[in-house]
Amino acid sequence: MRSKNNGKDFCMFALPGMFCFFAVVIIPFVYGVYLTLTDWNGVSKVKNFIGLKNFGGVMQDGQFWTSLLLTFKYVIFVVLIVNVLAFGIAYLLTRGIKGQNFFRAGFFTPNLIGGIVLGYIWQFVFSRVFVNIGESTGWKLFEVSWLSDPTNAFIALVVVSVWQLSGYMILIYVAGFMGLSEDVMEAASIDGASGFVKLKNIIMPLMMSSITICLFLTLSRAFMVYDVNLSLTAGAPYGTTEMAAMHVYEKAFTSRQFGVGQAEALILFIIVAVISGLQVYLTKKQEVEA
């Protein structure tokens, strides 16, 4: 039953979008892959084909693997904390407590502040406000800036990311909770399910579609973190909090090794694509319909 003017419709509605998508995503991506095979330094007119040499360079770049490992650590913490926290808060905010709309808006606000600004605000909080509190109260915890110790700086990064991302996820989970059918809940209660059992056997399976989205969003965002990383720690102290995306940028633009940087970006892309693809596949399988 396809109409005849399908082609015209396609041109009218899909072509502009397709064009933009190709111009800013596909073509640069393919070009980027091509650049990993050349020795281009970003300036010269000639690009010599050098095969897989840049990938050899990636293997030798120990710092990249260190930062990748750190990124994995960061992703695990952020994804777990954000989702557990957001799920819990969303659960509370859909039970009809007083002022829940106000709270929903409040939790969402950090997400409206851009990562760079957020990083600078928190940098001030960690290195000035907390230190001042530490000075006046004598609390060991705040004695020195969190950002000058590798472990604490990492914790600071996780805290800020969680603070930023949770609001968005809360919103999605809230929508999920609101979509839960009252009938099913009531039926479960009548059947004697309560508390944890209800959560595990009824709510969780029904919330799986929200969980899929939230996990995907947090995973990809956490893997690609750059803005908060840059403005909060900029890799400090002494390069110990440099995440993969930031390392890629530094490699390409500060060390001016475009090819190696581009190859590292490609590797990072493949890792993120595989992991988030796998996650979507696995969680989608868990989804049920009421």
Place this chain on the structure above:
Amino acid sequence: MRKKLVTKAVPPVLAAVLLTTMLTGCRFGFASDPDDPNEEEKEVPIDTSVDTFEYDSSLSGTNITLLNSKAEIQVALEKMGAEYEKKSGVHVEVMPVTDGDSPYTKVVSLYNSGTPPTASILDTTDVIALAEEKAADLTEEPWVEEAEGYITEVNGKVYSFPLCIEGRGIIYNKAVIEEMLGESFDADSVTTQADFLKLLDRLVDAGMEKPVSMAKEDWSLGAHQLQYIYETYEGTSEGAQEVIEKIKAGKLDLASYDRLSEFLDTFDILKKYNVAKGDPLGADYDEMAIDLADGKTAFWFNGNWAWPNISEAGAEEEDEYGFLPYFLNDDEDDFVNQQIQASPSKQVMLDGQIATEKEQKAAKEFLNWIVFSEIGQQMLVKTCNIIPPFQNNPYEPSDPLSADIYQKVHEGKAFNASAIVPNDHWAVLGAAMQKYLVDRSDREELTESIQEYWDEQE
């Protein structure tokens, strides 16, 4: 009903809170606001009555662009461009490199999009990277003679115009030292590392707990501090290049290189008397300027570019600030104990690839105008507050730090050496220096990091 009341009450309350914070100008702990509209903009008058510069009238109507990577002179450059346009008819558009963007990245992306600026203000390293591929040859320009000693050559050709001299060392606040010690202070009387150490101890005895500020930033540690080990090799840029080549080739053993161990001795002294000793990596740059101006500290390792910060922290142009050399040892005759480092830092490169001949000519005329016209000379020094690298420029900068460097350059108390290092030197070795600063590594590990860094360079 209650719920409605709450939702009705919240917005006005929020609005009231926001309004009061806005009206009271509630700020958190910043000493001064750089954008304070009440601050009086001090305008240095420029005498435009005399101008013997010969303008090429055929260039009138040409448009040129100037990429500016020196944010603090953006407004000054615009004024300069406007003045030049009045005289020559050539329009100069000054494009800023936004804060946080690297000038090199910016210029490269402009080249890749086919719209490079006619002229760009870049760091020397960037000029060397781009010169032969992109830049116009300036070897035959008249100003080259006036900038003797400050010209950067790439394979025997000049591709860049030295815009300013910048210097660095240990900045002192004279009034504070005199007040603490109760006697007059002559910076020339401090001639060795031991003298400096004695001075620090006297200040401590007088009640100044930690008299030194040192920045934790990787550019300060990795470039401004560590690069002394190359630049003091013999006090010239060639010498710096030579020692770098030796390190790269493995012909110089860093572990037994005296300039490195001497440098670390001095670094250790600064470290010991660092006001932020408890948390060196938590040190705040703006606070250092405030500490120096307020007299909490007496010294700050930095360069003349720190003046806007110090002035913002409350210092006046009449106050006496100056530089002590970065003392490396106790030999009074060693030049490093007598001279501070000062060399051209920002360079103007002209595009020789895409710019039309007329545009190139206009850009060249603009550079000559800066050097030879009475107006350009004045504006370079007074409006941009720059230390001019040109012998024929009779004007002196007015802020105490630049004035001190100007004096030292003219009295032969400055050495002109700048090491040309790879672009990530400050970032990679800055991190290594940070580690050393907080005692998470020792000399041996730091030395190894430096050697490793150079081994990786091709």
